[in-house]
Structure formats: C-alpha cells, structure tokens
Amino acid sequence: METAVRMRGITKSFGPVRALEGVDLDLRRGEVLALLGDNGAGKSTLVKILSGVHPADGGVLEIQGQPVDWRRHDVASARLRGVETVHQERSIGEKQPLWRNVFVGRHLKNSLGFIDARREREETKRLLSDVIGLKGAGMHPDARAATLSGGERQGLAIARALYFRAPILVLDEPTTALGAGEAEQVLSFVERLREEGHSCLLVSHELHHVHRVADRFALLERGRVAEVLERSRTSLSALADRLLLGSRGGA
Numbered sequence: 001m002e003t004a005v006r007m008r009g010i011t012k013s014f015g016p017v018r019a020l021e022g023v024d025l026d027l028r029r030g031e032v033l034a035l036l037g038d039n040g041a042g043k044s045t046l047v048k049i050l051s052g053v054h055p056a057d058g059g060v061l062e063i064q065g066q067p068v069d070w071r072r073h074d075v076a077s078a079r080l081r082g083v084e085t086v087h088q089e090r091s092i093g094e095k096q097p098l099w100r101n102v103f104v105g106r107h108l109k110n111s112l113g114f115i116d117a118r119r120e121r122e123e124t125k126r127l128l129s130d131v132i133g134l135k136g137a138g139m140h141p142d143a144r145a146a147t148l149s150g151g152e153r154q155g156l157a158i159a160r161a162l163y164f165r166a167p168i169l170v171l172d173e174p175t176t177a178l179g180a181g182e183a184e185q186v187l188s189f190v191e192r193l194r195e196e197g198h199s200c201l202l203v204s205h206e207l208h209h210v211h212r213v214a215d216r217f218a219l220l221e222r223g224r225v226a227e228v229l230e231r232s233r234t235s236l237s238a239l240a241d242r243l244l245l246g247s248r249g250g251a
C-alpha cells in the first residue's frame, strides 16, 4: 500500500463560508508533500481535518488504507491511526520540563501503573541527543520548554512524533518566524523524517524552504487542489510563478 493518506471530495463549510469545495489529494508513503496556496485557500482547514480537529462535511478520508468515520474522527483517533501534528506554537507546554512535554498524554508507566518519571527523563535524554541530534547546552530533560529556541522547539515536537513512531506527520508552518540557522535545523529534521520512511504533509508560505525539502507541491486554490507539481520538474522560480498565477485567479 503506497498511499499513506487518500482524500477524495473533501468538503467543509463554516456557516456560509465554503472553505473546502471537494479536495482530492494523496500523500504517498515516504514523501514530503507541500500544501501551498494563498491566505484563505483552505490549507489549515484541510490539515485540521486530517489531524482530527474538525470532521469534514463530506468526502472520503483514508489513513493507511482505513476509511475514517467522520462521527468518530477526533485528534485522539487520528493519532491512533498514526497522524501526528506539529504546530508552530501550540505543541509545547511552556512551563513544563522537556521530558513532560515529550510524554504528555502518553506516559510511560511502571509495573504498579504509576507514571515512571525516571524512565521518561532517560528516554527524553536519549531522544534529544541520539534520535534528533539536539546537543545544545539547554537541551536537558529538566530544562523548561520556554527556554528553547524556535528551532529546538520544532525539533522537540518532531522528536516526540518520531519517538511515538508516527508514520504520518503534519507540519504546520514549521519554519515561520525562525532565524536562518534554526530554519535550516528544522529542514534537516524534515529530511531526516523522510529518510526514515515517514510521510509528511508540510504547510508553509516559505517557498524556498518548501522547494528544498518537498517531493511534490499541491496547490490549493479556493478550496480545491488546482495542481500537483513534482519538484524534479519544477524550479523554484517556476513554482513561485505558478502560485502567483493562482493568486491572480488566472489558473
């Protein structure tokens, strides 16, 4: 089964606003697929449907070959099906130490059924240094998340998804508001995810970042996928021109 996520005819309205008008899109296994489009094109709405924040009004969503029942679709059930979402800000509890951030909602328990904080700390240490390679001075399991840089924050959220072996990652604007060095760090995490066989849906307005890491680009226009382009056949300037054409309503 080569398709991690299959969407057909996905519709979603908010009152009179038709955010999605019938989205057809496949996320292949082991690819990074970028979701691009103007403000208001429907990118966040589509991401929220995949990650279980909203049900769709209609259409078919299959995650790893299994159709989703919209009446039972929520964040917890999307996670159980292997979809992990990394948001720019909301993924991290600022005042919590890193180890708590990694295991929140999915604690390791000891044989008596209590939270095994010692193991969670040890696992966090291993995760930070070995799994994601974050070796900065502040990257200690007991450090507060508030002290992390933007890139480290994204790294922690991605590391958490890797730890729980989520096959499908949704990255929502992961490099927005980051400095060049931090953005570079996050992009290398994304490349690492692909190398390890994860499928990744990446929403971003930062075209040069997207062009570097994505295998394909899905252009969303007025609630529909207007076109899907392959990176191997699309230069950065051709991609920028195509997006501009869409935003002028010329596509």
Ligand SMILES: Nc1ncnc2c1ncn2[C@@H]1O[C@H](COP(=O)(O)OP(=O)(O)OP(=O)(O)O)[C@@H](O)[C@H]1O
Pocket (backbone or CB within 6 Å): 014, 017, 018, 019, 037, 038, 039, 040, 041, 042, 043, 044, 045, 046
């Ligand atoms: N909860 C909501 N209630 C009402 N309207 C909404 C809601 N969420 C989204 N919309 C509307 O649906 C449309 C699509 O919004 P969405 O946030 O999905 O676009 P987007 O492509 O992610 O835009 P941006 O790049 O600006 O984040 C917009 O017209 C938006 O105003």
